[in-house]
Amino acid sequence: MKAKNSMKIKESLGERIFDVFNVIFFILVILVILIPLLHILFASFSEPIQVMRHKGMILKPLGFTLDSYRAVAKNPNILTGYRNTIFIVVAGTTLNLFLTVLAAYIISRKEFMWKNALTILIVITMYFDGGMIPFYLTVKSVKLDGTIWALIIPSAINTFNLIIMRTAMANVPESMSESAKIDGASHMRILFTIMVPLTKATIAVLTLYYAVHHWNSWFHAMIFLRKRELYPLQLILREILIQGDTTMMTAGSGEDVALIGETIKYATIVVATVPVLCVYPFLQRYFVKGVMVGAIKG
Numbered sequence: 001m002k003a004k005n006s007m008k009i010k011e012s013l014g015e016r017i018f019d020v021f022n023v024i025f026f027i028l029v030i031l032v033i034l035i036p037l038l039h040i041l042f043a044s045f046s047e048p049i050q051v052m053r054h055k056g057m058i059l060k061p062l063g064f065t066l067d068s069y070r071a072v073a074k075n076p077n078i079l080t081g082y083r084n085t086i087f088i089v090v091a092g093t094t095l096n097l098f099l100t101v102l103a104a105y106i107i108s109r110k111e112f113m114w115k116n117a118l119t120i121l122i123v124i125t126m127y128f129d130g131g132m133i134p135f136y137l138t139v140k141s142v143k144l145d146g147t148i149w150a151l152i153i154p155s156a157i158n159t160f161n162l163i164i165m166r167t168a169m170a171n172v173p174e175s176m177s178e179s180a181k182i183d184g185a186s187h188m189r190i191l192f193t194i195m196v197p198l199t200k201a202t203i204a205v206l207t208l209y210y211a212v213h214h215w216n217s218w219f220h221a222m223i224f225l226r227k228r229e230l231y232p233l234q235l236i237l238r239e240i241l242i243q244g245d246t247t248m249m250t251a252g253s254g255e256d257v258a259l260i261g262e263t264i265k266y267a268t269i270v271v272a273t274v275p276v277l278c279v280y281p282f283l284q285r286y287f288v289k290g291v292m293v294g295a296i297k298g
Contacts, residue, residue, distance in 0.1 A: 038059060044068055044267040046064070047062055048065075077231070084148065092214045097210065101203070102191070104166040150224035165202060172195060
């Protein structure tokens with residue numbers, strides 16, 4: 001027992017102070033993130049008149065009512081926005097991952113003659129952008145303007161995510177691919193039976209990146225879409241928060257529009273945010289491993 005205790009490394013005073021500082025710092029960071037979320041959540045369940053009278057952060061429900069959520073459920077634009085957003089997230093993320101994995105495999109192969117030149121051209125797009133007007137004219141010229149595909153196809157590959165995926169595949173031992181080639185495996189077989197399973201942590205992280213991007217995107221929808229039945233959820237949410245458009249949800253409520261409209265905004269934020277918060281824990285275990293890819297070779 002004495003020998004075991006003597007082997008224990010004693011922390012210095014500086015190390016203890018550093019640990020305490022870290023704990024305090026991260027507690028403050030958690031509070032900065034958590035308090036606004038609680039404010040929105042509790043306000044959505046609160047009585048509208050008490051919310052209007054209250055000053056400062058709301059750290060507990062002021063009364064309790066589900067009227068705001070009932071009003072949100074009555075709004076047909078919310079349900080339509082959910083349907084459109086789910087389609088955009090599923091179709092867009094699927095296309096994103098498929099093309100990103102294919103492109104990353106090509107530029108990660110040592111035998112590919114033009115991989116360095118192609119990689120440089122790809123990286124340049126991270127630093128130089130043609131601008132919004134050329135982008136709009138390009139989308140319009142290929143007849144995607146006014147369709148939901150304008151939110152999916154033009155952003156099919158994110159350059160930063162492509163570089164992450166390329167680095168992950170480059171770190172897979174070359175001997176595994178060479179062994180598969182000796183056995184007669186094609187590049188597509190090597191990609192989907194060797195590369196994809198060995199880089200699933202990175203793919204999980206990129207799935208989260210792409211899905212959250214599509215879920216939160218509203219700017220391109222505002223530019224390209226003309227029909228309200230094609231609006232994604234975030235564009236509907238923007239109208240409610242910025243333009244204060246809650247008339248469809250407050251009609252027939254029997255309450256003052258300004259009062260219930262305030263809590264409806266909070267309820268809409270919760271409804272639009274909860275799905276992402278529910279999905280994240282299932283991918284979190286891959287997150288650290290995925291984003292640290294390339295830090296350690298082998």
